[in-house]
Amino acid sequence: xxxxxxxxxKIALAAAAAAIAALGAVPLYRHRHDRVPIVPGPGVTxxxxxxxxxxxxxxxxxxxxxxxxxxxxxxxxxxxxxNTHANEPxxxxxxxxxxxxxxxxxxxxxxxxxxxxxAGRNTKPGDGYPLYFSIPTSWGAKRFRLGNRDASPLEQWxxxxxxxxxxxxxxxxxxxxxxxxxxxxxxPDGPLMERVTYAAMELLRREKIDVAIDMHGAETMFPVTNxxxxxTKSSKIATLVSMTVKAMEGFDNHVEPSPxxxxxxxxxxxxxxxxxxxxxxxxxxxxxxxxxxxKTEKLLLDGRDPFLLGLARAHxxxxxxxxxxxxxxxxxxxxxxVSLEILRQFTKKYPEKAIRLSAVPRYAELVANGTGRYLxxxxxxxxxxxxxx
Amino acid sequence: MGVITIFYYLLCLYLAVxxxxxxxxxxxxxxxxxxxxxxxxxxxxxxxxxx
Numbered sequence: 369x370x371x372x373x374x375x376x377x378k379i380a381l382a383a384a385a386a387a388i389a390a391l392g393a394v395p396l397y398r399h400r401h402d403r404v405p406i407v408p409g410p411g412v413t414x415x416x417x418x419x420x421x422x423x424x425x426x427x428x429x430x431x432x433x434x435x436x437x438x439x440x441x442x443x444x445x446x447x448x449x450x451n452t453h454a455n456e457p458x459x460x461x462x463x464x465x466x467x468x469x470x471x472x473x474x475x476x477x478x479x480x481x482x483x484x485x486x487a488g489r490n491t492k493p494g495d496g497y498p499l500y501f502s503i504p505t506s507w508g509a510k511r512f513r514l515g516n517r518d519a520s521p522l523e524q525w526x527x528x529x530x531x532x533x534x535x536x537x538x539x540x541x542x543x544x545x546x547x548x549x550x551x552x553x554x555x556p557d558g559p560l561m562e563r564v565t566y567a568a569m570e571l572l573r574r575e576k577i578d579v580a581i582d583m584h585g586a587e588t589m590f591p592v593t594n595x596x597x598x599x600t601k602s603s604k605i606a607t608l609v610s611m612t613v614k615a616m617e618g619f620d621n622h623v624e625p626s627p628x629x630x631x632x633x634x635x636x637x638x639x640x641x642x643x644x645x646x647x648x649x650x651x652x653x654x655x656x657x658x659x660x661x662x663k664t665e666k667l668l669l670d671g672r673d674p675f676l677l678g679l680a681r682a683h684x685x686x687x688x689x690x691x692x693x694x695x696x697x698x699x700x701x702x703x704x705x706v707s708l709e710i711l712r713q714f715t716k717k718y719p720e721k722a723i724r725l726s727a728v729p730r731y732a733e734l735v736a737n738g739t740g741r742y743l744x745x746x747x748x749x750x751x752x753x754x755x756x757x
Numbered sequence: 758m759g760v761i762t763i764f765y766y767l768l769c770l771y772l773a774v775x776x777x778x779x780x781x782x783x784x785x786x787x788x789x790x791x792x793x794x795x796x797x798x799x800x801x802x803x804x805x806x807x808x
Contacts, residue, residue, distance in 0.1 A: 374784055378780070378781075378790065381794055382794065384794075385794035385797065388798060389801055392808075393802055393807040395807065395808075396808055397807055400807075522806055522808075525761075525762055526761055526765070537776075610758070627758055
């Protein structure tokens with residue numbers, strides 16, 4: 369080949385390689401820098417940042433909004449967290465509903481919609497995760513990012529061979545160093561995700577928060593699913609909540625005890641390191657089960673899968689499962705009703721620390737009307753008031 | 758950014774420069790040119806902090 373032909377060939381090959389790189393890079397870059405608007409509702413009185421409690425988070429992808437909904441009357445205080453695992457989005461939608469709709473009549477509610485903000489900008493291409501999912505509303509589809517269980521290595525790297533939990537020194541999977549439901553209670557100078565959980569611990573301690581609710585999703589084949597995980601100090605309220613939602617709203621949500629020898633989880637460490645009652649909510653999410661069909665947006669939203677249906681017939685699942693699947697609206701409804709019921713039962717037990725909310729839909733309303741009915745149109749909101757998650 | 762991460766990026770940069778130089782110098786084998794570019798792609802994505 370002549371020099372000229374070799375040069376032309378190299379330019380063509382380099383252009384093809386650049387195109388391949390761009391095809392992979394552009395969607396991931398857009399996903400990482402995507403901003404989902406949230407319309408603060410009438411109940412929101414101020415917005416803090418997690419970095420207000422640990423300044424070293426400021427400017428990092430791990431910093432996130434803390435919405436404060438202070439009631440007209442003083443009372444108790446509650447914190448509700450979502451997207452601790454950003455691939456379990458029923459909690460995220462519930463947090464959006466709370467921020468956009470809730471009115472606090474008594475006490476104060478803190479809401480963190482994207483607790484692991486870095487994980488919300490991460491994905492799992494090896495499992496074929498969709499990058500986004502959309503919720504239909506009367507004003508159009510609202511798009512959310514689907515994240516990953518763990519924070520992005522772009523924020524925290526390298527991973528150790530074994531994650532040694534602080535302060536208990538229990539040996540955990542190397543991946544758990546980026547999992548904000550293994551890094552509790554954290555430390556101010558630890559790896560980034562330990563600083564995230566430490567900031568939340570500081571929020572709980574400094575603001576004297578009485579109740580903490582961490583919203584998750586779990587596989588239908590995992591025994592700890594469709595439940596409230598609670599340590600001993602929260603178990604009475606959790607049991608009353610479980611019985612009440614079953615009797616009054618017709619859905620199961622059993623209580624699982626928080627194991628004392630499994631460290632790093634919110635339902636364990638929050639109770640041990642603060643004067644707060646922790647609750648962890650698990651709603652079934654068929655999308656996360658291993659033996660399903662393709663991991664599509666449809667499966668994420670309707671939870672219908674023929675392979676899981678076969679396994680249900682063989683009694684291999686830990687939740688009732690039929691051709692209706694386990695739709696997102698049902699999962700969001702469970703999170704809403706269980707959270708509201710925890711606050712109601714806490715208020716009954718400690719009337720001097722009452723936390724009363726209104727304008728939040730419950731299970732039956734969400735199943736009947738859909739989650740989108742309660743999401744507000746950012747185009748109609750005051751642009752200065754909008755926040756982006 | 759930690760010290761290990763900085764070294765990692767320096768290593769990626771070093772390998773990317775070496776590969777790019779090999780690509781420029783390669784004159785005979787088209788297969789080697791293609792393979793060099795394929796190895797270069799993930800290194801470039803790392804340096805750009807895409808993935």
